[in-house]
Amino acid sequence: MLSRPALALACASALTSALVLPAAVAGDLHRTAGIGPVETTAMTAVTAVAAGADGRRDAGADPRTVARTRWVPQLPEVLRTLPPRSQVTSRRIVPGVVATTWGERTRRGPVRFAMVTVRWRAAGVSLDYANAGKVRDAATVPSMIDRDRAVAGINGDFFDRDGTGAPLGLGIDRERGLLHGRTLGWNSTFYVGQDGVPDVGMLSTHVTLRERPDIHVASVNAPEVAPGGVGVYTRAFGRAAGAEVTDGHRRDVRAVVVRDGRVVSSSARLPEGRAIDGVLLVGRGAGARRLATVRRGSRLTVSTSVDKRPLMAITGNTFLLRDGRIRVAENRTLEPRSAIAIDHESRTVMMLVVDGRQPRVSRGYSMLELARKLRALGADDALNLDGGGSSVLVARRPHTAARLVNKPSNGLRAVPSAVEVVYRPR
Known part of the structure; x- marks a missing residue:
């Protein structure tokens, strides 16, 4: 173990892309993340600034402690808030993107964390939506x-595991635009605005039928059409899902196909298993009866828009933090968790995974614990993503294959969406 002067000297001289740590810990990240070798030396007490009662850095911390420690510039600021003697391994992936793992001992058991931090103003770095190609397709x-x-990437939205496989909320890709979304429900969103700045908020998808404003359309490429409602499906969805989008109902339904601005077909049978050519409108109950009044051959212009016109967007089930305030209370269920958060002051996005269902290694987190941890790490806003067996965080150096940064509870699960970090050197 190094003395305090030796520790300060080690920190001051660590002007490399890796944080120097115990060999066992560094080797663990090397084996798990596969993102390159890590320098090793004996090092403890990585916290340079004490954490206050609210989980943020204490402005009254001993200034001599702060002065003794010089941090590698590309390492995330959040490392300063970790508890003393945390076993931390950190590695720069590309300029502005850092992968970090650490473990903590708590009264409820051990916890293991994996995090990728992204400086969104770093040259060549951007955040985007990712999927397997079609909305209802799944991949690791x-x-x-x-x-x-x-x-780098983290798993995304919750999805319809027992039906179409489609994500439940909003998905916008920088190049492909709107892929799926809803007018109401499942609108808690992480997004990147037109100015390139990440944010969170409630974003709705809007669909209009210009010639038939009396017909309200509530969703685009959603897993299901709400009872009494109408939904739109496009070729981005993948193959038509038949009665899977009507909860198995085959009566009192209607399928209308629009191609090149004209209604080409209207049927009480829902197409299934074939590619969607044009725009498919599906109605249930009252929605089906309204669609039945649309005549074949008539003009019908379908247009879509999303609040605030984001460049990319993805939804989760709930906000963990808004403006630094905790928005959840659940503190009993311990599960693997995934979240994406924003520290507006440092212009940093955090993609955090808490491993779980591994009692000897990591017990998982409650929703309240997750919110508190993200606030302690400096986050102002945070969104809860799909968790459990879906929780996964990956990173890769350019020209290498993506490797796991965390340790999923049940191996790799195929999922329909993710948030990815793109690096295009300028």
């Missing part, structure tokens, strides 16, 4: 990241 996050040549 590493395969999505490799396909897009991204450098």
